[in-house]
Amino acid sequence: MDxxxxxxxxxxxxxDISHPNSSLVKDLTELQKVSELSYPVVVKAQVQVGxxxxxxxxxxxxxxxxxxxxxxxxxxxxxxxxxxxVLLIEEASEIxxxxxxxxxxxxxxxxxxxxxxxxxxxDIEQVAKDNPSDLIKLHISPSEGLNExxxxxxxxxxxxxxxxxxxxxxxxxxxxxxxxxxxCDLVEVNPLAITSEGVMALDSxxxxxxxxxxxxxxxxxxxDEIPIPGEEKFAKEKGLNFIKLDGSVGIIGNGAxxxxxxxxxxxEHGGSASNFLDIGGGAKSETVSAALEVLETDPxxxxxxxxxxxxxxxxxxxxxxxxxxxxxxxxxxxxxxxxDGTNSTEGLEILKNNPNDNIFISENMDEAAKLAVESGN
Amino acid sequence: MSILIDENTKVVVQGLTGREGQFHAxxxxxxxxxxxxxxxxxxxxxNIESIPIFNTVEEAIEGTGANVAMTFVPPAFAKDAVLESxxxxxxxxxxxxxxxxxxxxxxxxxxxxxQTKSKLLGPNCxxxxxxxxxxxxxMPHEITKQGNxxxxxxxxxxxxxxxHQLTQLDIxxxxxxxxxxxxxxxxxxxxxxxEYEKDEETSAIVMIGEIGGxxxxxxxxxxxxxxxxxxxxxxxxxxxxxxxxxxxxxxxVSGNKGTAxxxxxxxxxxxxxxxxxxxxxxxxxxxxx
Numbered sequence: 001m002d003x004x005x006x007x008x009x010x011x012x013x014x015x016d017i018s019h020p021n022s023s024l025v026k027d028l029t030e031l032q033k034v035s036e037l038s039y040p041v042v043v044k045a046q047v048q049v050g051x052x053x054x055x056x057x058x059x060x061x062x063x064x065x066x067x068x069x070x071x072x073x074x075x076x077x078x079x080x081x082x083x084x085x086v087l088l089i090e091e092a093s094e095i096x097x098x099x100x101x102x103x104x105x106x107x108x109x110x111x112x113x114x115x116x117x118x119x120x121x122x123d124i125e126q127v128a129k130d131n132p133s134d135l136i137k138l139h140i141s142p143s144e145g146l147n148e149x150x151x152x153x154x155x156x157x158x159x160x161x162x163x164x165x166x167x168x169x170x171x172x173x174x175x176x177x178x179x180x181x182x183x184c185d186l187v188e189v190n191p192l193a194i195t196s197e198g199v200m201a202l203d204s205x206x207x208x209x210x211x212x213x214x215x216x217x218x219x220x221x222x223x224d225e226i227p228i229p230g231e232e233k234f235a236k237e238k239g240l241n242f243i244k245l246d247g248s249v250g251i252i253g254n255g256a257x258x259x260x261x262x263x264x265x266x267x268e269h270g271g272s273a274s275n276f277l278d279i280g281g282g283a284k285s286e287t288v289s290a291a292l293e294v295l296e297t298d299p300x301x302x303x304x305x306x307x308x309x310x311x312x313x314x315x316x317x318x319x320x321x322x323x324x325x326x327x328x329x330x331x332x333x334x335x336x337x338x339x340d341g342t343n344s345t346e347g348l349e350i351l352k353n354n355p356n357d358n359i360f361i362s363e364n365m366d367e368a369a370k371l372a373v374e375s376g377n
Numbered sequence: 378m379s380i381l382i383d384e385n386t387k388v389v390v391q392g393l394t395g396r397e398g399q400f401h402a403x404x405x406x407x408x409x410x411x412x413x414x415x416x417x418x419x420x421x422x423x424n425i426e427s428i429p430i431f432n433t434v435e436e437a438i439e440g441t442g443a444n445v446a447m448t449f450v451p452p453a454f455a456k457d458a459v460l461e462s463x464x465x466x467x468x469x470x471x472x473x474x475x476x477x478x479x480x481x482x483x484x485x486x487x488x489x490x491x492q493t494k495s496k497l498l499g500p501n502c503x504x505x506x507x508x509x510x511x512x513x514x515x516m517p518h519e520i521t522k523q524g525n526x527x528x529x530x531x532x533x534x535x536x537x538x539x540x541h542q543l544t545q546l547d548i549x550x551x552x553x554x555x556x557x558x559x560x561x562x563x564x565x566x567x568x569x570x571x572e573y574e575k576d577e578e579t580s581a582i583v584m585i586g587e588i589g590g591x592x593x594x595x596x597x598x599x600x601x602x603x604x605x606x607x608x609x610x611x612x613x614x615x616x617x618x619x620x621x622x623x624x625x626x627x628x629x630v631s632g633n634k635g636t637a638x639x640x641x642x643x644x645x646x647x648x649x650x651x652x653x654x655x656x657x658x659x660x661x662x663x664x665x666x
Contacts (some may be wrong), residue, residue, distance in 0.1 A: 102626035105479060109590050110486055110561050115626060124625045143485035143491065183478055188626050212478035214453055245618060256558070257532020257587050259656045261613040268654055276617070281475075281533070307535045309541070311503065311517050341537055342517050365538070366656040 002210045004046045006088045007222050008187075008204030014218075015178040017171060019201045022090040031068065037091050039063055043070045055079045060092055087229075093200060093212040097161055100124045100135075101172060103179035106286050112140040114151075115210035116158045116174070120191035134158075146176045167199040168192075175201070183212030231297055238290035240277060247272025249372050250295040250304040250333070252288070254279050254313045262307045265365060271373030274301050281312040288321025296332065303376030304335045307365055315339040315347030323354045323368055331358040333376040338368035378578035379507035380527065380554045380569070381469055381496070382445060389414040389437040389467070391458045392449030393425055397473075397515075402428065402447070405512045413441040434465040446502065447653060448472040455467050455500060460488060463495040471513045472499035472563070482561035489563070497563025503555035504532040516540075516553060524549015526662055527573035530585035531558045531592070535601045535613060535655060537607040539583055541661030548666070551579040558587065566596035574604050580609045581666045583658060584649070588614030591634040597643035607665035608649040609656055612637045 003011075012019045020042075022036045028037050034041070045057030052058060061067035067089070077084045098121030104111040116136045119127045128135050136158040140146050151172060155165055164321070166282050179187040188205040213219045228236060235242030242255070245263075249271045253259035256278050263273045277294065288306075295301050308318050318339065326335070335358060339347045351361060360375070362368035388405075392398035393415025403426055406412040414437035421432035434446060445551055446462035448455065448470060455474040458461040462470045470489075477500050489497055500504060504514010509523035520537060522544040530536040536555050543550060554569050556562050566584060573579045582604070586593035593612060600608055615637040634640075644652045652661050 104626045105483060105560055108595060110483065112483065113626075141487055141491075142480070143487040180480060183480055186626060190625070198659065209479045211476050212480065217480070218630065243618065253534075255532060255533035255534030257530070257585070257613050258538060259585060260617050261535055261538075261611075264613065264615045265619060265646055265654055265656070267616040280514070309537045311533060311537055312515055340541060341520065364656060366654065 001223060001226065002048055003206045003208065003222060004048060004086065004095060004226070005047055005204050006086065007042065007225065008206035009088075011178055011182060012204060015174050015182065017174045017178065017201055018198065019204075020090040020093055022088055023122065025071065025075075025087040025089060027086065028071060031071055033167055034067065034089050034213070035064075037089065038302065040092040041067060042090050042092050043074055044088045044090065045074050045079060045084040046088055047082040049080045051084050052079050057084065072299055092138050093193060093202060094196040095193045095202075096196065097194040098207045099158075099160055100190045101128075101175060101192045102186065102188035103176055103184070104186045104188075106139065112142055112179070113181060114138040114140060114146065114154065116154050116160075118159045120193070124190060124353050145180065146173065148173075161194060163340055164199055166196055171199050171201065181315055183209045183211045183215060208310060226284055228320070231294070234297065235277070235294045238294070239287065240294060242294060244274040244298070245275050247274045248300050248302040248376055250274050250277075250298065250301040251307070252277050252279060252291045252295070252304065253307040254281065254283060254309065258307065258309055262305065262365065262369065265369040266305065266373060269370045269373040271369070271376065274298055279313070283313050283318065285317045285321035285324055288318050289325035292322070292325040301333055303333050303372050305368055305372035306335060306337045308339050308341070310339070310341030310343060312342075314342050315344040316350060319347035319350035322359075323350060326356055326359065329356075331356065334360060336360045336362055336372040336375065338362045338365055338370050378576050379510060380576050380579070381505060381552065381554075382505060382507050382511045382513050384510040386407075386445050387411045387413045387441060387443045388445050388447050388511065388513055389416060389434055389441070389443035389462075390428075391416050391462065392525050392554055393417065393428065393480040394408045395449055398449035401449070401515050404610040408512050408518050410513065411450060413443050418642065434462045434467065438465055438467070442595065445466045445513055446470045450454060450474060450603040452476040452478070457466070459485050459497065463489045463493040463497070467495055469496045469498065470563075471502070471504045472497065473502065473504060473515060474499070475501045477501070477559070479560045482559060486561050486563060486610060496568070498554070499557045499559075499563060501559040502557030502562070503536060505552060505554040507552045508550050509635045514555070514637050516555070520544055520548075521553060522549040522653050525551055525578055525580040526583060526666070527551050527576065527579040527581070528583045528585075529573070531587050532585060532613060538655055539585055539611070539658045542656070543583070544601040546659045546663055548659065548662060551576060557621065566592050567599045570596060570599055570604055571606040574606060579606065581609070581662055583662060584608055584610045586610065586612045588612070588617055588637050588640070589635050594643045595616060595632050597649070600644070600649055601647035609661045609665060610644045610651050611650045611655050612640045612644070612651070613655070615653070
């Protein structure tokens with residue numbers, strides 16, 4: 001789960017990683033509390049999208065009057081479809097040098113990866129492309145951790161200012177601790193800056209591994225602060241994995257791989273999916289009826305395809321869920337159903353005993369997709 | 378033959394006393410799998426449907442000669458359970474548990490690799506089955522049939538789809554394996570492909586991948602250089618919306634790998650038969666064997 005900059009910085013606080021003094025403003029009436037900060041300050045729009053600086057979402061204010069004006073400008077502004085609801089107001093730092101640092105998992109090496117560069121404050125992907133030697137990569141054994149010797153060597157290799165090597169090593173170790181103990185998928189700081197007041201993490205891009213929620217009480221609080229689109233919210237409450245797409249064929253399936261390939265087969269038959277919806281393994285009848293309810297909220301849906309291959313999931317329970325959600329109803333759209341695997345005979349029997357003019361059974365995925373596309377046209 | 382498990386495999390179940398563990402252990406035993414033991418600290422000496430329970434995996438191995446562990450323990454305890462089996466000397470550990478933190482996975486993989494000789498399949502995988510011999514996992518064995526095609530996949534239900542098609546076409550399987558889709562899976566495509574190449578009973582291979590990561594690209598390179606048997610491949614997610622990238626760091630690490638198109642191109646270049654529709658996997662195998 002990607003965090004907002006201010007949320008990442010609240011984790012900096014917890015791990016004692018130095019960063020600028022700041023104040024969070026959700027409502028413009030809260031601007032007075034900013035008076036504790038010393039000017040100049042930087043007003044930063046809190047949106048989860050790149051390029052907010054260029055879009056005018058980051059500006060410097062030299063006094064109260066300017067702050068009022070800039071805050072009013074940025075609050076409520078639309079940046080690439082993201083409405084600015086929260087402002088982070090920070091004391092501006094006098095920057096002497098800007099570096100880049102990140103910790104992430106290198107999936108193909110099955111090790112952690114630290115990347116470090118003296119070319120911070122700019123587009124680091126471009127640096128990696130144009131001057132790969134400016135980006136130092138250090139693999140870290142997950143069971144042994146980051147050792148100080150490797151870290152010090154990397155600081156030298158990356159050509160960071162040696163005058164600050166002790167401070168740099170200290171803050172980098174704390175960032176690693178945040179990544180490792182804090183169960184982050186990503187900790188990325190650009191820039192990690194040498195300022196007139198020492199080494200500081202000026203920005204934060206942090207993503208949390210939500211599988212580790214049971215270890216960290218604060219994960220739930222952070223999650224609650226992140227807005228999710230209306231249609232996805234309902235699905236989430238029902239425990240469904242749902243992503244809204246642009247097409248008109250509603251898709252319900254079990255298992256991410258099967259749902260993804262159902263999308264592909266629908267496309268092969270000239271259709272396009274209105275969503276990705278995975279009911280997961282071992283779904284009960286309520287899960288299936290909730291899935292149909294989710295699709296009902298989408299006006300773009302013209303037909304629905306339910307593609308189930310039962311393993312842990314039992315087809316008879318899926319069929320019961322379909323019957324619960326549709327029995328006696330005048331359906332808005334045709335539903336094409338394909339059931340295979342565990343208890344599929346029982347499932348198909350249940351559907352046969354509860355006929356509906358708008359429900360069609362198909363024997364395999366290919367035919368089902370074709371029928372769903374055609375019946376929605 | 379077949380790979381990794383066969384009629385001689387003896388399985389100890391970690392989490393036999395839980396609902397899922399018990400259901401699948403008994404189902405697999407009915408199929409003919411030698412489920413010889415279960416573990417549950419503090420319950421040693423008891424039994425479930427005549428399967429003896431031991432306090433530790435080490436005791437279970439001593440008492441029964443178990444050589445493979447099937448792990449169903451909840452995410453918070455999975456790392457310790459898997460490491461316990463590895464330290465106790467299990468040749469193969471099949472971890473079904475879903476939802477293990479990535480850091481736990483990375484640590485346990487690192488330790489197993491550096492300190493033990495065990496192989497780890499999963500976590501978050503459906504396990505594996507050598508039809509007619511042994512089922513260590515949650516795959517529905519009804520759809521399988523003993524034969525000569527090796528199946529390996531990152532996705533559970535899509536594996537069933539492919540296996541079902543093969544069986545309907547009267548094409549049997551040597552072994553079917555789901556490696557799981559988590560960030561740090563134990564055995565990779567390459568590890569499994571290597572086993573299939575060595576296995577005399579396997580004459581062709583089905584490999585099912587999906588978008589994200591670079592495991593399929595690495596497998597393609599391996600197929601090109603090492604695999605002499607025919608490979609049929611399908612990649613799910615051609616039309617899936619591009620997933621979120623993990624900041625700039627993620628983009629730098631993955632480069633332009635990870636898309637379905639890149640994976641399909643790499644596999645085709647490696648000499649695999651790549652089908653664009655999963656319902657064509659069975660027919661494609663029929664043509665290459």
